[in-house]
Amino acid sequence: MSAGVGVNLENLWIRFGDFVAVRDANVNINGGDFFSFLGPSGCGKTTILRSVSGFLDPSEGRVLIGGNDMAGIGPNKRPTALIFQNLALFPLMKVWENITFSMEIAGASAKERRKRADELLDMIALPGQGDKLPSELSGGQKQRVAIARALCAEPDVLLLDEPLSALDLKLRQHMRTELREIQKRVGITFIYITHDQGEALTMSDNIAVMKAGIIDQIGDGKTIYNDPSTAFVASFVGENNVFRGTVKEIRGKEALIATNRSGDLVSRISTANQGKMKVGDEAMMFIRPEALSIAETGSAGDHFVTAKVNHEEFEGNTFNIFTEGDGGKEIKVSIPNLGQTFEDHTGQQITLEYETQNAVAVPAGELATE
Amino acid sequence: MNNLFLRVSIWVYLGIFFAYLLGPLVIMAITAFNSNGFPSVSPWECFTYAWFSELFQDERILNGIKNSVIVGIGTVIMSVTMGLSGALILTQVWPKLRATYYTIVIAPILVPGVVLGISTVVFWQRVNNWLGLGPDSILADGLFLTIIGQSTFIASYCMLVLVARLQRYDLTLNEAALDLGASHTQAFTKILLPFMMPAIATSAVLAFLASFENYNTTTFTFGDYPTLTIELAQKVRYGISPAISALAFIIIVGTVFGALTNEALKRRKELQAAASGDTVAKVDGGFRLPSFLSRNPAMIALIMLVAAVGLSVVNSMSHNPAQCIAQVQTERQEQRALEAEANLRALAERRAAAAAARAAEAAANGETVEEETTTAPASSGNSTGAFGNVFAPTNLDGAEDGEAEATEEAPASPFGSVFDPGNLETEGASDNN
Numbered sequence A: 001m002s003a004g005v006g007v008n009l010e011n012l013w014i015r016f017g018d019f020v021a022v023r024d025a026n027v028n029i030n031g032g033d034f035f036s037f038l039g040p041s042g043c044g045k046t047t048i049l050r051s052v053s054g055f056l057d058p059s060e061g062r063v064l065i066g067g068n069d070m071a072g073i074g075p076n077k078r079p080t081a082l083i084f085q086n087l088a089l090f091p092l093m094k095v096w097e098n099i100t101f102s103m104e105i106a107g108a109s110a111k112e113r114r115k116r117a118d119e120l121l122d123m124i125a126l127p128g129q130g131d132k133l134p135s136e137l138s139g140g141q142k143q144r145v146a147i148a149r150a151l152c153a154e155p156d157v158l159l160l161d162e163p164l165s166a167l168d169l170k171l172r173q174h175m176r177t178e179l180r181e182i183q184k185r186v187g188i189t190f191i192y193i194t195h196d197q198g199e200a201l202t203m204s205d206n207i208a209v210m211k212a213g214i215i216d217q218i219g220d221g222k223t224i225y226n227d228p229s230t231a232f233v234a235s236f237v238g239e240n241n242v243f244r245g246t247v248k249e250i251r252g253k254e255a256l257i258a259t260n261r262s263g264d265l266v267s268r269i270s271t272a273n274q275g276k277m278k279v280g281d282e283a284m285m286f287i288r289p290e291a292l293s294i295a296e297t298g299s300a301g302d303h304f305v306t307a308k309v310n311h312e313e314f315e316g317n318t319f320n321i322f323t324e325g326d327g328g329k330e331i332k333v334s335i336p337n338l339g340q341t342f343e344d345h346t347g348q349q350i351t352l353e354y355e356t357q358n359a360v361a362v363p364a365g366e367l368a369t370e
Numbered sequence B: 001m002n003n004l005f006l007r008v009s010i011w012v013y014l015g016i017f018f019a020y021l022l023g024p025l026v027i028m029a030i031t032a033f034n035s036n037g038f039p040s041v042s043p044w045e046c047f048t049y050a051w052f053s054e055l056f057q058d059e060r061i062l063n064g065i066k067n068s069v070i071v072g073i074g075t076v077i078m079s080v081t082m083g084l085s086g087a088l089i090l091t092q093v094w095p096k097l098r099a100t101y102y103t104i105v106i107a108p109i110l111v112p113g114v115v116l117g118i119s120t121v122v123f124w125q126r127v128n129n130w131l132g133l134g135p136d137s138i139l140a141d142g143l144f145l146t147i148i149g150q151s152t153f154i155a156s157y158c159m160l161v162l163v164a165r166l167q168r169y170d171l172t173l174n175e176a177a178l179d180l181g182a183s184h185t186q187a188f189t190k191i192l193l194p195f196m197m198p199a200i201a202t203s204a205v206l207a208f209l210a211s212f213e214n215y216n217t218t219t220f221t222f223g224d225y226p227t228l229t230i231e232l233a234q235k236v237r238y239g240i241s242p243a244i245s246a247l248a249f250i251i252i253v254g255t256v257f258g259a260l261t262n263e264a265l266k267r268r269k270e271l272q273a274a275a276s277g278d279t280v281a282k283v284d285g286g287f288r289l290p291s292f293l294s295r296n297p298a299m300i301a302l303i304m305l306v307a308a309v310g311l312s313v314v315n316s317m318s319h320n321p322a323q324c325i326a327q328v329q330t331e332r333q334e335q336r337a338l339e340a341e342a343n344l345r346a347l348a349e350r351r352a353a354a355a356a357a358r359a360a361e362a363a364a365n366g367e368t369v370e371e372e373t374t375t376a377p378a379s380s381g382n383s384t385g386a387f388g389n390v391f392a393p394t395n396l397d398g399a400e401d402g403e404a405e406a407t408e409e410a411p412a413s414p415f416g417s418v419f420d421p422g423n424l425e426t427e428g429a430s431d432n433n
C-alpha cells in the first residue's frame, strides 16, 4: 500500500506581507496515506495545500513530492490534483467533459475521453449522467464529479480542501466512507483538509492538528484523541473537560495537580510532555465526559471531583449532567444509556469519579474556542 | 372606481409614451411608400416602391453602406479585443490602482466625439510624419483612422459590458484548469473565453451599432471613405428625400427582426433547458401558438408588418403606381391652374376695389392721388440687422400677405433655402418626371 508518492514539508514558512500564515511546518506524509490537516477556520490549512499544489511559493523551506523539490515547478507540472473548497467544476462543460478535461489538455480523442469518463462515472456511482451540466447535479453528485475529474488526471497526490463542508450531515457521513473507499481502491496519497474533527478521525491514517499557522501535533487518530500534546489539541479534538491548576507532584508518568477549584487530582502526563513538566508549572488536566461517572456521595481522594449540578439533559444514547466547573466552563458528564433509570440531580452536590489513565495533563496553553 | 381611473390613466400614459417613442419611426416608415417628393404622410398620393429602387441606385449611399460595414467590422474586432484586455487587466491590477485605472479607461466615453476625432487625426498625422511616411500610407488612410478613432471610445463601452460578466467569473476555475495540467493560454481559451462568449457577442453587437451610427468622430477621420452617416448628412444638406425614409425603414425592420430572432432563439434554448416544459407541450398535442409568439406581442407586430408589406406588394401589382402618379400629376397641374386663375381673379378684384375706393376718395377730396404699386407695407430684404432679417416684423407680415406673393418671393432666412418648401416642390416635381 505504501507504494505511493510521499510528500514532505521541510521548515515551511508562508507569509503574506507581515502576516505569517504558516510557521515552520515540518510534515512527513507517507506514500499512500490518507493524511488530514485539522484546524479551525483561518489557521492556514488552505495555504499549506496551495503551496503543495503549486499556487503559492513558500517564503522559506521546501515542499518535496516523491523526494523532489517542487520549487519553480508550476501547478500544471506537479503530480497533484486539487479538489477545491468550492469544487470549481467548469459550468459550461458537460459532466463527461469536466471529468476528462486533463485528457483534453493531453490531446486525447473525444472517443477515448468518453470511454474513460464512463469508467469513472461507474466508479463514482453516477452511470449515464455524463451528458448533464454541473448545474443539473445535486451537491453530493457534484462532489463525486469533482473527485472523478481529479482522479482522471491520474495524480500521485490528491489534495482535498474541505470537500464535504457544503453537504448536509447524512450525505457528509456517507461521503466519508465513500472517499475512504476510493482512496483504498486507487492507492494514492490523499491530503485532506477539514475543520471537522469527526471527519479527520474517521478517515485518516494520520492527522496534523493546526492552530494559527502552527502545527501542534501529528499522529494517528487514537493518539490525537487519547494523548494530546497541547491544551489546544485536547480541547479541539472531541469534547473535553478542562481543570486548570499547577503541578504539585510528579509521580513517574503521572502528576498530581493542584486544581483551582476541585482540589488535588491525579492524572497521566501526555507522552509528548513526559519529563518536561516540573513541579510548580501551570498545567491543564483534561477528562472526557464519557470518562466521568457518578460515585458514592462523600467519596474523597485524588480521583474524585465534587460539584453542584446546574442542569441535565437526555440525548438518546447518553444522559448528560452539567455541573459547575472551572473558569466559567461547565463540567460535562456523559452516562451511556443502557436502559437504567436516571434520577434528577439538579441543584444537588454530586461526586464524580474517573480512572487516572483517562485523565491527561499538559502544560497550560490556549484552548480552542468553539 | 378609483381603480378604473388608475387603469385608464396607465393606458393613456402608455399610449402617449409609445406614440412618443415609436411615432416618428412609424411616420418615417409610411413616408417611404408615398410617391410625394417631400417625405410626408398627409397629402397621400400614391403607394410606391420608387424610393427603394432610387435608394439602391444611389452609388454614394451604397458606397457609404459598404464603408460603414467595413468600419463596423474593424471597430468590432478592435474594440472587443481592447475591451477584453482592459477588463482582464482591471481584475488583475493592484487593488489600490483599480479606481484610477478604471477612470482612465472610462474617460473616452466622457470625451466629446468631436475631440476624439480631431485628436485621432492630429495624433496619427504626427506619427505618420515622425515615421517619415507619405500622405498615402496606411496611418493616414480614412478607414484606418475611422476604425482607430471610433474604437477609442467604443472599446470603453465594450469593457463595461465585459467587466460585468468577468466579475461573475470564479477565478478558481482558472486554477482548476491549471491544476489539471492546462497552460495559462489553454485555461484562457478553454475556460475563460467560453464563459465570456455571451458578453463578447453582446459587446460586438453594441460596438457595431455604435460604429454604424457614429458621426461626430467619423466626420474628421473618414478621408476618402465616407460612411453611411457621412453620406446621409451630406445628402440632407441638399434637401431630404423619401429615399432616406426607405433606408430608415430597411434599418428599422432589420433591427427589429434581428432582435426578435435573438429573443426567439434565446427562448428556444430556455425551453430546451427546461425539459419539463417540453414534455408538457408534447402531452398537450393539438395546436398551440409557438411560445415565442404567445408571449411576445412585438413578434406578432412584426409578423403583421410583414403581412402588410406582402399585401401591399400584391396590391401594387394589380394597380399600377405609375398610372396613379400620372393621375396625381395631372390633378396637381389642374389644381395649380385653377389656383392661379383664382389668384388672378382675386388680385384683379382687389385692384378694382382699390381703384374704386381711390376714385371715390379723390372725388370726395377733390385731390389727385399718386398710383401705388405695392400693397405690402414694406418690402423684405432691406433691413440688415445682426440676425439677417429673421426677426424683422415685416417678415411675418409678408407671410400673411396672401399666397400670390408668397410663391413669388420667399422671405430670406438664415438657414439658406434648405427648408424652403418651394425648393422641395421643384425638386419633387423633377423627381416625378
Ligand SMILES: Nc1ncnc2c1ncn2[C@@H]1O[C@H](COP(=O)(O)OP(=O)(O)OP(=O)(O)O)[C@@H](O)[C@H]1O
Binding pocket: A016, A019, A021, A039, A040, A041, A042, A043, A044, A045, A046, A047, A048, A195
Ligand atoms: N492571499 C492572501 N493574502 C493575505 N492573507 C491571506 C491570503 N490567503 C490567506 N490569508 C490569510 O492566511 C490565513 C490562513 O488562511 P487559509 O485560507 O489557509 O485558512 P484555512 O485554514 O483554509 O481556513 P478555512 O477553514 O476557513 O478555509 C488567514 O488568516 C487568511 O486571512
Ligand SMILES: [Mg+2]
Binding pocket: A045, A046, A047, A085, A161
Ligand atoms: Mg480553507
